[in-house]
Amino acid sequence: MTKLANLLLAIVILAALSTAAIAAGDTLAEIKRKGVLVAGVKDSLPPFGYIDEQTRRIVGYDVDFARAIADKLGVKLELKPVSSASRIPQLMERHIDIIVATTSNTPQRQQQIDFSYAYFFTVQKFLVKKGTVKSLADLEGKKIGTAKGSDSEQNASEALPSATILSFDDYPQAFLALQQGKIFAVTTDEAILAGIRQKAPNKEKFEIPDFQISDEAYGIAMRKGDSALRDFVNKTLLEMEASGQAKEIFEKWFGPQSATPMSRAFSITADK
Amino acid sequence: MFHYQFDWGIVTSGKYFEWLLSGLYTTVQLSAVSIVLAFLLGLIIAMMRMSRVLPVRWFAYGYLEFFRNTPLLVQMFFWYFGSYKLLPEAVNDVLAQTNFEFTAAVIALTIYTSAFIAEDIRSGVRSIPKEQMEAARSSGFSYIRAMQYVVLPQAIRITIPPLINQFLNLTKNSSLAMTIGVAELTYQARQVESYTFRGYEAFTAATLVYLALSLFITGLVNLYNKMVLMRMRGE
Numbered sequence: 001m002t003k004l005a006n007l008l009l010a011i012v013i014l015a016a017l018s019t020a021a022i023a024a025g026d027t028l029a030e031i032k033r034k035g036v037l038v039a040g041v042k043d044s045l046p047p048f049g050y051i052d053e054q055t056r057r058i059v060g061y062d063v064d065f066a067r068a069i070a071d072k073l074g075v076k077l078e079l080k081p082v083s084s085a086s087r088i089p090q091l092m093e094r095h096i097d098i099i100v101a102t103t104s105n106t107p108q109r110q111q112q113i114d115f116s117y118a119y120f121f122t123v124q125k126f127l128v129k130k131g132t133v134k135s136l137a138d139l140e141g142k143k144i145g146t147a148k149g150s151d152s153e154q155n156a157s158e159a160l161p162s163a164t165i166l167s168f169d170d171y172p173q174a175f176l177a178l179q180q181g182k183i184f185a186v187t188t189d190e191a192i193l194a195g196i197r198q199k200a201p202n203k204e205k206f207e208i209p210d211f212q213i214s215d216e217a218y219g220i221a222m223r224k225g226d227s228a229l230r231d232f233v234n235k236t237l238l239e240m241e242a243s244g245q246a247k248e249i250f251e252k253w254f255g256p257q258s259a260t261p262m263s264r265a266f267s268i269t270a271d272k
Numbered sequence: 273m274f275h276y277q278f279d280w281g282i283v284t285s286g287k288y289f290e291w292l293l294s295g296l297y298t299t300v301q302l303s304a305v306s307i308v309l310a311f312l313l314g315l316i317i318a319m320m321r322m323s324r325v326l327p328v329r330w331f332a333y334g335y336l337e338f339f340r341n342t343p344l345l346v347q348m349f350f351w352y353f354g355s356y357k358l359l360p361e362a363v364n365d366v367l368a369q370t371n372f373e374f375t376a377a378v379i380a381l382t383i384y385t386s387a388f389i390a391e392d393i394r395s396g397v398r399s400i401p402k403e404q405m406e407a408a409r410s411s412g413f414s415y416i417r418a419m420q421y422v423v424l425p426q427a428i429r430i431t432i433p434p435l436i437n438q439f440l441n442l443t444k445n446s447s448l449a450m451t452i453g454v455a456e457l458t459y460q461a462r463q464v465e466s467y468t469f470r471g472y473e474a475f476t477a478a479t480l481v482y483l484a485l486s487l488f489i490t491g492l493v494n495l496y497n498k499m500v501l502m503r504m505r506g507e
Contacts, residue, residue: 085462085465148459169451177453181368
């Protein structure tokens with residue numbers, strides 16, 4: 001009987017201790033203890049995070065950064081697909097440790113979560129049927145699609161107050177609505193639009209006109225107060241920049257040979 | 273356990289309150305239109321299901337089984353995205369100018385729910401002794417008139433409790449319309465969450481509104497039962 005009581009006591013104490021560790025917010029120690037880093041990534045958003053047709057695994061620019069951090073920590077990487085709307089609640093609920101899912105660093109989000117240094121820079125543009133849009137004025141009063149929970153939605157309704165913003169569950173559905181003429185444009189970050197357009201079977205029918213409504217800097221997001229983890233991620237990002245690994249990942253997904261060629265007009269620095 | 277400061281102010285006044293209110297308005301519109309249409313369609317399908325004309329009965333049977341046994345979300349996507357391939361281009365262009373998101377949601381909710389309603393009405397009708405129909409027919413009523421004046425008034429009353437269920441289900445199912453971009457209550461609650469990160473407040477408010485709406489519908493149908501149907505039967 002005493003044995004059983006002791007065992008129960010031990011369990012209670014252990015549970016209390018582990019809750020205490022969680023409450024203290026030391027996710028870094030927790031990750032090392034578990035030996036797994038759980039990263040929330042997109043799974044239908046090439047080239048940031050999507051399912052590779054051959055291997056059936058999630059790959060992409062974001063995934064490579066998550067993997068580099070896991071490697072640096074010496075732990076296994078576990079990927080959990082998230083959507084724009086679900087990623088921050090999932091982080092808060094501790095279902096994931098970090099978000100590496102095209103998350104723009106915004107002052108509003110900073111009140112809820114912490115961001116690493118920016119690891120990708122882009123601008124918000126529009127994807128439209130060829131020849132229908134020359135300037136922002138052409139989009140006034142139109143139906144424009146985007147994804148729920150993205151800041152693209154908020155930027156668009158500020159830039160185009162007269163437009164109707166329709167938010168879909170994720171970008172592929174918004175693009176389907178565009179293809180079917182149900183909406184006039186899809187708006188989000190240029191790099192994402194380029195990836196969507198690239199996957200389309202009739203891509204020559206669509207274009208991204210050359211005007212933008214905002215600048216976006218993607219950061220890796222963590223729970224507020226996880227400073228040990230944030231410092232570690234920041235340190236890793238700077239090391240990746242210094243070693244050329246960050247540039248290599250960029251070239252892999254956005255280089256001249258890639259499906260969505262772009263030039264790397266940024267570097268990862270400690271001031272952004 | 274909660275390191276969370278509740279801020280109920282954001283959902284009880286100001287911009288976000290207005291969003292939720294407009295979401296409620298859309299939900300009420302969506303549910304009201306779909307409830308009326310689903311009831312009428314359900315009635316027709318139930319009659320067809322009981323018809324003595326074999327192909328009509330078979331059609332109704334196929335309709336029932338098909339729409340009852342496929343997920344509403346899939347039907348929602350079908351009417352919004354899938355209908356594109358079936359319709360001529362000119363029709364699609366016209367639809368794109370309208371609020372087609374709303375229309376597609378109404379079609380999906382109506383058809384899906386009508387299948388359940390038809391089965392409820394049918395079991396209501398079957399509970400009325402068949403001698404009543406025979407008596408009405410031999411008094412010179414046509415089949416339709418006999419249904420209208422003799423069988424249905426009694427059957428509908430028996431059907432009211434399951435009908436309330438279907439109406440409540442429809443009202444709550446209307447939240448699936450958010451997936452095709454209809455800005456109803458759940459959509460707006462999620463919108464408030466992504467602008468403010470105040471998910472608890474936004475969804476608590478939405479939950480309470482759904483609860484109030486459901487209780488209101490229950491009350492309304494019960495009232496109709498008391499005021500109209502019971503008087504019709506002379507109780």
